[in-house]
Amino acid sequence: MQAPAAVAASAKVTPLPPAAERPRRVPHNKRREADAPGVWERIKDHPCYSEEAHHYFARMHVAVAPGCNIQCNYCNRKYDCSNESRPGVVSNRLTPEGAVEKVRDVAARMPQLSVVGVAGPGDGLFQADRTLRTFELLRREMPDLTLCLSTNGLALPDHIDALKALDIGHVTITINYLDPEIGAEIHPWVFHNHRRWRGVEAARILHERQMEGLERATAAGVLVKVNSVLIPGINDDHMAEVNRAVRARGAFLHNVMPLISDPAHGTVFGLDGRRGPTPAELHVVRESLSNDARLMKHCRQCRADAVGMLGEDQCQTVHAGGGCGSAKDDPDAASEAREAWRAVVADSRAAQQTDAERADALVRAVAPAGDDRLVAVCTRGGGRVNLHFGKATEFHVYAVGADGIRFAGIRRADNYCLGGYGESERLDTILSVLEDVSAMVCVKVGAGPRRRLEAAGIACHEDTRLETIETTLADWYAAAVPGSGAARAEAGPA
Ligand SMILES: C[S@+](CC[C@H](N)C(=O)[O-])C[C@H]1O[C@@H](n2cnc3c(N)ncnc32)[C@H](O)[C@@H]1O
Numbered sequence: 001m002q003a004p005a006a007v008a009a010s011a012k013v014t015p016l017p018p019a020a021e022r023p024r025r026v027p028h029n030k031r032r033e034a035d036a037p038g039v040w041e042r043i044k045d046h047p048c049y050s051e052e053a054h055h056y057f058a059r060m061h062v063a064v065a066p067g068c069n070i071q072c073n074y075c076n077r078k079y080d081c082s083n084e085s086r087p088g089v090v091s092n093r094l095t096p097e098g099a100v101e102k103v104r105d106v107a108a109r110m111p112q113l114s115v116v117g118v119a120g121p122g123d124g125l126f127q128a129d130r131t132l133r134t135f136e137l138l139r140r141e142m143p144d145l146t147l148c149l150s151t152n153g154l155a156l157p158d159h160i161d162a163l164k165a166l167d168i169g170h171v172t173i174t175i176n177y178l179d180p181e182i183g184a185e186i187h188p189w190v191f192h193n194h195r196r197w198r199g200v201e202a203a204r205i206l207h208e209r210q211m212e213g214l215e216r217a218t219a220a221g222v223l224v225k226v227n228s229v230l231i232p233g234i235n236d237d238h239m240a241e242v243n244r245a246v247r248a249r250g251a252f253l254h255n256v257m258p259l260i261s262d263p264a265h266g267t268v269f270g271l272d273g274r275r276g277p278t279p280a281e282l283h284v285v286r287e288s289l290s291n292d293a294r295l296m297k298h299c300r301q302c303r304a305d306a307v308g309m310l311g312e313d314q315c316q317t318v319h320a321g322g323g324c325g326s327a328k329d330d331p332d333a334a335s336e337a338r339e340a341w342r343a344v345v346a347d348s349r350a351a352q353q354t355d356a357e358r359a360d361a362l363v364r365a366v367a368p369a370g371d372d373r374l375v376a377v378c379t380r381g382g383g384r385v386n387l388h389f390g391k392a393t394e395f396h397v398y399a400v401g402a403d404g405i406r407f408a409g410i411r412r413a414d415n416y417c418l419g420g421y422g423e424s425e426r427l428d429t430i431l432s433v434l435e436d437v438s439a440m441v442c443v444k445v446g447a448g449p450r451r452r453l454e455a456a457g458i459a460c461h462e463d464t465r466l467e468t469i470e471t472t473l474a475d476w477y478a479a480a481v482p483g484s485g486a487a488r489a490e491a492g493p494a
């Protein structure tokens with residue numbers, strides 16, 4: 001095989017970054033993430049199915065599905081804002097042929113692209129012919145890309161065979177409730193069997209179809225992710241039951257995500273003033289589900305036309321046709337570049353494995369029982385502590401303690417530093433999203449924000465080595481937790 005640089009040159013793609021800058025994250029979660037034979041192979045390149053993979057691989061949503069067969073009180077597909085990043089929002093709707101052209105264009109410039117999904121702006125199985133046609137064209141032209149679908153599940157039982165025939169092995173179903181009384185508070189109507197159903201009857205139909213779709217999809221070997229929107233006061237006390245039910249029916253991952261609610265979005269919940277959960281409330285619910293590895297915690301609740309690595313959406317530049325260069329279409333060269341990127345990632349993973357496993361084991365060995373701390377990490381990717389506090393637009397939160405180093409979620413807030421000065425109101429928001437966090441780890445933090453963070457009980461730890469997150473956290477832990485430094489010295493270097 002050609003060297004990555006040669007492949008990149010021949011493909012006229014964005015060259016792979018120099019070796020020193022390439023991500024070198026360790027798949028220490030691999031065993032936790034994939035506990036059945038063959039599963040790791042199916043998730044290792046999927047940025048949504050594997051937290052570890054999202055440091056390496058990009059996804060692209062193609063907005064070929066405008067219509068929807070149900071109504072959710074948190075969704076308003078008419079509202080579109082180019083600066084807004086949340087589900088259902090989209091700037092351009094595509095035909096199947098237009099979608100393939102877009103994917104071809106992005107793939108030629110982004111060797112990290114591994115997954116193409118249909119995720120709205122409506123439901124991919126309401127006008128299923130558009131979605132299936134898109135998959136068929138993509139499967140034919142770019143067979144190495146993983147194809148993926150998100151649906152509310154109402155029409156899923158009717159399309160399992162068609163999805164299997166196209167080798168669609170990853171499907172997400174949104175399931176917010178089991179009890180139709182609760183469901184009726186979330187979904188006012190569904191359109192099924194040529195008529196509109198309302199209230200509890202509608203919610204019962206949706207529930208039965210979701211369970212049937214889930215069972216049939218998992219029986220057909222599809223890796224199913226279940227999305228549940230956590231809506232305080234409606235389904236928060238119900239979430240454990242939902243979790244048990246979907247796991248019992250073979251769901252691979254459960255993504256409990258916060259309600260996004262704002263009157264400006266024009267949704268029923270937004271206009272009613274129903275709030276989403278705070279990050280701390282979301283954390284408590286996720287922890288109560290206690291099946292850590294099978295919970296997705298790195299979801300960014302993307303737009304229906306999102307493109308790029310999770311957390312750094314490039315859809316505006318890509319859809320505007322600029323920003324990434326102007327590579328000529330050349331599917332073979334782009335496919336070789338993707339292959340080369342996968343090889344780079346495989347090497348990096350192998351090389352770094354020991355490092356993070358050792359850090360994890362070290363923390364387990366030295367942590368006093370019951371000591372579990374949440375730490376917010378500033379990273380711009382690659383699994384490293386490599387970002388200044390003032391530039392962070394999201395914090396990767398880890399639980400560090402007797403259970404080792406566990407990824408606990410992403411907390412988003414606008415960055416504090418606005419080029420030379422800091423924004424006090426933004427710091428207020430950051431402090432509120434980090435309310436249950438006991439430390440913040442970054443490359444550098446200014447004296448002003450440090451004072452406010454520390455006054456709020458958040459210790460600040462600077463580390464300029466650009467080390468992996470796990471190694472930095474193990475070092476921080478040894479320094480921060482009384483007694484663990486000495487134990488660490490006995491255990492040897494991380
Ligand atoms: C990618 S899917 C779209 C496919 C399909 N229509 C569905 O809803 O499952 C969008 C996901 O975002 C969720 N979502 C939409 N609006 C939301 C909001 N305001 N807050 C939280 N989640 C939301 C949906 O429930 C769904 O899980």
Ligand code: SF4
Nearest residue numbers: 068071072075122152
């Ligand atoms: S199913 Fe999806 S697209 Fe349809 S209303 Fe609900 S969130 Fe919106």
Ligand code: SF4
Nearest residue numbers: 048299300301302310
């Ligand atoms: S919304 Fe969540 S699951 Fe879907 S592409 Fe974004 S990160 Fe992945």
